[in-house]
Amino acid sequence: MSFRYLGLPQAGFANILGMSAGQLAEIGAQRMVADEKPGYPCRVTLADAEPGESVVLFSYMHQSAATAYKASGPVFVRQSAQTPYDSDRLPPVFQEGRLLSARAYNSAGIMLDADVTASDGLEHLLKTLFAQRGTDYVHVHYAKRGCFAARVERI
Numbered sequence: 001m002s003f004r005y006l007g008l009p010q011a012g013f014a015n016i017l018g019m020s021a022g023q024l025a026e027i028g029a030q031r032m033v034a035d036e037k038p039g040y041p042c043r044v045t046l047a048d049a050e051p052g053e054s055v056v057l058f059s060y061m062h063q064s065a066a067t068a069y070k071a072s073g074p075v076f077v078r079q080s081a082q083t084p085y086d087s088d089r090l091p092p093v094f095q096e097g098r099l100l101s102a103r104a105y106n107s108a109g110i111m112l113d114a115d116v117t118a119s120d121g122l123e124h125l126l127k128t129l130f131a132q133r134g135t136d137y138v139h140v141h142y143a144k145r146g147c148f149a150a151r152v153e154r155i
Contacts, residue, residue: 001127002155005094008043008060008084013077017056029058031079035118038096041142044081046091054079062139062148065109073147080118088155094119099143102130107136116143130154 024030032039034049042050042055049055055076062073085091094134102125103114112134113115117125122140129138138152 001130002088003123003126003130004088004153004155005046005085005091006079006151006153007046007091009084010044010077010081013044013056013081013104016058016127017077017079017081019056024056024058027058029056031037031056037091038093038098039075040078041093041146041149042078042081043075043150044077044084046085046093048093049076049078060148062151063105063109064106067109069105069109069111071148075148080105085150090123091150093149094122094140100149101141101143101146103139103141104132105137105139106134118148126152 032055034051034053034055037051038048039101040055055078057074057076059072060075061072098119100122101116104112106112113129127142129135140149142149
């Protein structure tokens with residue numbers, strides 16, 4: 001079974017990335033400079049920002065389904081992010097030895113199952129979740145902080 005890993009569309013963040021520090025503060029966001037790698041995983045490119053690179057931290061509605069599972073949370077987007085990650089290859093941010101959680105949803109946005117795994121077990125966990133009846137997509141989160149990382153779809 002093959003999977004498609006999807007970064008968030010950069011076009012939706014152009015206005016946020018162009019805001020001043022004051023404007024960002026008004027929406028509870030902030031511009032930061034990456035000071036370590038890994039540590040600032042970009043949700044567009046699905047790669048960690050390089051030390052010295054500018055990122056914006058803001059809240060993003062990653063699960064917009066009109067269900068009890070509707071959810072938003074903090075995400076980093078690199079100031080230089082252009083092309084969203086869209087590939088069947090494991091993204092760089094999932095190759096860094098992170099602890100991940102994966103949440104399987106049906107087409108109505110109801111969570112069907114979830115589990116945690118180390119990065120090296122993600123593809124096995126995805127196979128298990130997508131093998132379940134009704135799984136339409138999976139959201140991967142960084143388990144330690146609980147932040148949304150990426151959407152995964154079946155190819």
